Structure formats: structure tokens, C-alpha cells
Amino acid sequence: MFNTEIIVKSLPMLLQASVWTVVYSLTSVAIGFCIGTLMCAAGLSSSRLGRGVAAFYVSFFRGVPLLVQLLISYYCLPLIGLNVPSSVAAVGTLALCTGAYIAEILRGGFLGIPPGLIEAARMVGLSRAQILTRIEVPMAVRFTLPALVNETTMMVKASSLISVVGVLELTRLAQNIATSTFQPLEIYLAAGAIYFVINAVISSAGTLVEGRFKAETAR
């Protein structure tokens, strides 16, 4: 029998855990965005070392499954004497992984910036760092917003993988409740619905921001 009562009863706990899901995934996207920006800039720079590092970083984190990356960091960090909480290690790994994808997304945006806009910035004395943060990043984000929003929703879903390294978030809690109540179907359906709502909110927020950007370029 489908048991709605169990859903109602576990909902407060599930919602609480989903806050962690949101925190972990958005934090890793934020950190990953910074890493991705730097890697993207390095990949497009004239420095051979910079380009090499960026190319290796992107191909490693895109080529190895996230689950394996999580397990490696979980078992590896203590070995090299880094005793960070597993949630920190997990967020770090998520950030490194999404950073590689974001670097690739932003790359297209960076390449689409007319060189004259950079020259204009140089002629009014902006430094390299100021040009990156005030001209290149804002423009690249405008060019690539749909892909960046998509990457964010992918990370919300991918954050469910960190349950395997013992970090409490929505999927992990759902597993716990499911095994203790023997009502897995109801609980996982509820968890799935919550993921769906989170991503629907993120997508709408993306559409909203896109609309605001469009207003800048509308005649």
C-alpha cells in the first residue's frame, strides 16, 4: 500500500536535509566558478605553463567519474595528513569537478568578446585583473548563462553522490529513513520531488536573470 502518512511525517526532516543539498551544491558551484574562471583565463593566456596546467586540469576532472573523484579524496586526504571533515572534502571535490566544466563553458564566452572591448579597457588604464573581473567575466557570463544554469542544476543532482562518503544531505537522509521505515518508494519519491523543485527554482531564477540581461541589449 502506498503510504502517504510516512511522507508527511518525514517531510520536515527531508526538507532540512535538502537545505544541506542546496548549501553543498551552490557552494561548490560558487567555488567552482572562481576556479573555472582562473583556469579558463590561464587556458587562453600566452603562458605555456598556464595553458598546460589548465588543459590537464580540465581533462582530468572531466575524464574521471565524479564518484571516483569523491572516493579518492575521501581515502586520500587522510593519508597525506589532511584531516578535514568529509563534508569539506566533498564540497572541494564537487567544486573542482564543476570548475572544469565551467572553465569549458566560459571559454566559449571569453572567445566571443570583441578584442576592442579589452583594448578600450587597457586604454583607460584598467589592470589585467580589473579587465578580467569587470569586463571579461560579466560578458562571458552573459554569453553563456543558459549553460551555466544548466551546470548548476547538474551539480544539485550530482551532490547526491556525496552520500557515499557519509555526508548527510537529501539522498543520504532518504536512504536512512528508507532503511529504518521499510518504505523506500515513498521516501525516494518525496526526495525526487524535492530535487525537482530545487532545480525548477534555479531554472526560473536563471530565466529571470537572462531577462534582465536582455533588457540591457534591447532597443
Place this chain on the structure above:
Amino acid sequence: MAEEKTPNSRPIIDVRGVWKRFGSAEVLKGIDLQIKKSEVTCIIGPSGSGKSTLLRCIAFLEEYSEGEIYIEGELLGFSLENGGRRRVSDAEVDRVRRNVGFVFQQFNLWPHMSALENVAMPLKLSRGMPREEAARRARAMLEKVGLGHRTQAYPSQLSGGQQQRVGIARALAMEPHIMLFDEPTSALDPELVGEVLQVMRDLASEGMTMAVVTHEMGFAAQVADTVMFIDHGIIAASGSPNEVFRENQNSRLRQFLQNYFERNVFWQGSEGAAAP
């Protein structure tokens, strides 16, 4: 102090024997020119002759291959060391050209910022001006170019002529000692050219030092102190507008002006003479 006794002795721009090569292509082949304070120099010449390249070298948007460019007495982009030259840091380049303003053919406004922000942002970031003061100064500059009513508009909401005037305001706000213009009206619809040229005329009459690459011979004839004709990477003729437009007998120059007049004449008077 020596500087004050002889205010006009040192040119603002001093270009000496400058060559520019792109790979094996020689685009500038030994350019010498000087621009003194408050002078307006117009640079004319056929397409591909190297006009933009020269201006971009003076702004160090291109590294010149050979020769020297001095801005108010300071060597631009390089330091001379025992016979050779070494590229200096970006920060040092920025320092030497801090008083050089550049206006681009394609305007190059930042599309994600309003007209006001386009002008105010550099004041805040590279001059370290407080927000309020930068905004006030930016507004004053936009008023100066006749755009006091459009400060909140984004570039895409402005006409080409208005965008170019924002571009001029952005450069002017930095209080440059010289303004470089690379075909500032070439991307504009014909009916919008006048408003931009008017702003430039006003600047010239206020004593701004200017170097203008242009195809607007009327502007050059009226405003320039010196007109330079560049052909195949050399200055083939140079002098007052009268000397260059009427007296100089360089055959390439005559041909160039002839082509220009033929393109621009639409009514042949009874005398048969086309006016510039």
C-alpha cells in the same frame, strides 16, 4: 622647472624611425612625426596604408618593431639597455600612456554597462576616485558631449553617433593630454557624422591635442594644423591643409584626393570644379 620656461619645446608625441612588421609584411616603414601641444594632426591615406597601425603603435596597442616613440619625453613600451631594447611591464606601459586617450572606429563601449558606468568605471578603478565623485565627473563629461539626458541608457539603446560620443566622453574623463581618433565617424550613418565631428571641433578649439585618422577631408581642411598623407607605410606628404590639399604635387596624393572628390561629388557646377 626647465619644462615651464620652454613650454612648447617638447612635443607630446615624438615618433622616430618607427617600423612595424606583421610577420614578413612591412606595414610601417620608417615613420617620423611629432605632435606638439594643442595641435590637431589629421592622418589621411588609402585603405591598408598603415594609418590605424600607426595610431595603435602610438597607443601601444601594437608593439612597434623598430624605432622609438616618446610620449611627453618618456620612451613608450621599452627600456633601452646597452644597445638593445627590452619590453617593460604592462604597468609601466600603462604609466607612460596614462595621458593618451583613444577613440575607436567601432566605439568599443562595454555593452553591459550604462553610458554613465562606461565613463565612471575607469575613473573609479584606475584613478581611484570615490563613487560619488566619479559619477559626478562622468555626468559632466556626458553633458559636454551633449548626452546629459541619456546617462542611464545602455550602448545598444543609443544611436551610433551617441555611442561614439560616449566613447569620446569616456576617453576625455581621464583628462588625457592627447586624444587619438581612429576613423571615429567611419562606422556611422552619414546623417550622424556631423554630431561627432562637432564634438571634435569643440575639443580642438578648447586646445586639446589630437591625432585623427579620417576620411573626412572637410574636417581635416578646416580643423587640422597638420595633414599627413600616409602611403604604403611612409609619410608621403605632410604640411598645412593648404600645402597638402592644394600645393603638394606627390602623384599618389593627387590620385588619392582625385578619387575622394570623384566619390563625393554629386553635382557638377558650371565651372566643372568639385569642392571638397
